[in-house]
Amino acid sequence: MKVIVIGAGLGGLTLAHGLRRAGVDVVVYERDAASGRPQGVSLHVDERGMSALRACLPPAHFAMVEATTGGPREQTLELSCSDGELAVTGARPCDGAAGRARPGRQVHRPLLKAVLLTDLDDVVRFGAEFTRFERRADGTVRAWFADGRTDTADVLVGADGIGSAVRRRYLPDVRVVDTGRRMIMGATPLRAVLGTGLPGLIGDSPARVHLHGTTMVLGVLRFTEAPPAARKRWLPALRRTAAEIEDYVMWALPATREPAMELPPALRTIVGEAWPDFTVALRGGMIPPPPVWPARPVTLLGDAIHLAPGFGGNLAMRDARRLCEALAEAHQGRLGLLDAIGRYEDTMRRDGFTKVSA
Numbered sequence: 621m622k623v624i625v626i627g628a629g630l631g632g633l634t635l636a637h638g639l640r641r642a643g644v645d646v647v648v649y650e651r652d653a654a655s656g657r658p659q660g661v662s663l664h665v666d667e668r669g670m671s672a673l674r675a676c677l678p679p680a681h682f683a684m685v686e687a688t689t690g691g692p693r694e695q696t697l698e699l700s701c702s703d704g705e706l707a708v709t710g711a712r713p714c715d716g717a718a719g720r721a722r723p724g725r726q727v728h729r730p731l732l733k734a735v736l737l738t739d740l741d742d743v744v745r746f747g748a749e750f751t752r753f754e755r756r757a758d759g760t761v762r763a764w765f766a767d768g769r770t771d772t773a774d775v776l777v778g779a780d781g782i783g784s785a786v787r788r789r790y791l792p793d794v795r796v797v798d799t800g801r802r803m804i805m806g807a808t809p810l811r812a813v814l815g816t817g818l819p820g821l822i823g824d825s826p827a828r829v830h831l832h833g834t835t836m837v838l839g840v841l842r843f844t845e846a847p848p849a850a851r852k853r854w855l856p857a858l859r860r861t862a863a864e865i866e867d868y869v870m871w872a873l874p875a876t877r878e879p880a881m882e883l884p885p886a887l888r889t890i891v892g893e894a895w896p897d898f899t900v901a902l903r904g905g906m907i908p909p910p911p912v913w914p915a916r917p918v919t920l921l922g923d924a925i926h927l928a929p930g931f932g933g934n935l936a937m938r939d940a941r942r943l944c945e946a947l948a949e950a951h952q953g954r955l956g957l958l959d960a961i962g963r964y965e966d967t968m969r970r971d972g973f974t975k976v977s978a
């Protein structure tokens with residue numbers, strides 16, 4: 621069996637590792653160049669994402685991810701500010717209930733991406749923008765790329781994120797709705813903000829600071845093992861520069877048209893000392909659940925088909941694991957190909973959309 625994956629993001633690369641380990645021929649086509657582009661700084665990865673990585677990655681890759689997470693995050697702290705001083709006023713459990721985060725750990729996103737790309741040189745084709753596909757009479761699927769390239773496989777997987785060209789071609793009625801939510805997200809070296817007292821106050825927990833009717837989100841990533849040492853121990857093939865990162869504070873602020881609000885001194889320092897390269901502006905979107913579609917040799921995973929603010933990466937990696945398991949069964953002849961894809965899509969629709977729309 622051969623599988624073409626469009627998109628070398630979290631979901632597409634997790635799937636590629638899993639399929640390769642299952643003996644399936646897989647090729648990933650990625651629009652960006654190998655140097656990539658900034659896609660945010662850190663991710664809260666919960667058991668859905670971690671168990672997918674554990675199942676799909678080679679053991680040394682997974683050990684590298686595990687060694688370089690932050691500490692356990694089991695509650696979200698609520699902070700308020702009085703006379704410029706921040707204080708913890710409460711805590712909510714990370715229990716996944718009522719839209720709350722699940723227990724998890726913070727992961728440095730560019731490092732995770734670099735780990736996922738390690739040892740996939742023969743699988744990932746960069747600078748290849750997918751444009752369209754055609755289903756052929758023999759049951760295979762042919763994919764076209766902007767530079768005129770084509771490739772043919774038994775299955776085409778759209779793992780090409782929120783603007784998915786595969787989704788637009790395959791399920792043209794599925795639309796991304798702009799929620800109007802805008803955020804600015806950044807990261808600041810921990811050493812630059814130690815004097816503010818904030819890192820000691822919040823520890824490893826995510827924190828929400830309530831300010832003038834808005835909320836700033838913060839989280840300190842103290843690597844369990846320094847990434848350069850972990851690289852040496854677990855994954856020397858990892859690009860050396862990918863491991864050159866120090867402990868930091870990530871933060872996210874809603875972007876509004878209101879005049880800039882006055883931040884308390886600790887938060888002013890955090891925003892003022894941020895690394896410019898990691899500061900990104902985000903816009904919120906959602907995909908209303910579409911009607912069920914029949915299984916065909918084209919499918920979608922992750923943000924290409926469902927959007928989940930704050931946990932879409934976990935869902936993309938879980939989709940990848942589930943699709944990988946289903947395709948591996950088809951590859952071994954224990955399940956028909958369309959039955960395998962249908963089984964995956966049933967679980968993806970059930971779990972991806974109910975959480976998003978809840």
Ligand SMILES: Cc1cc2nc3c(=O)[nH]c(=O)nc-3n(C[C@H](O)[C@H](O)[C@H](O)COP(=O)(O)OP(=O)(O)OC[C@H]3O[C@@H](n4cnc5c(N)ncnc54)[C@H](O)[C@@H]3O)c2cc1C
Pocket residue numbers: 626627628629630631632649650651652659660661662663664665748749750751779780781782783784785805900902921922923924928930931932933934935936
């Ligand atoms: C700032 C920020 C913070 C976030 N925090 C969290 C968090 O804490 N926890 C969490 O779980 N999630 C988080 N998310 C969401 C998470 O990043 C996404 O849900 C996740 O990246 C989706 O993975 P994916 O593989 O579906 O798509 P992506 O990771 O977006 O990958 C899609 C890939 O497809 C490529 N592509 C697109 N079009 C084409 C084409 N035509 N041809 C070829 N390639 C193409 C893109 O270049 C990209 O590499 C966050 C997102 C952002 C932006």
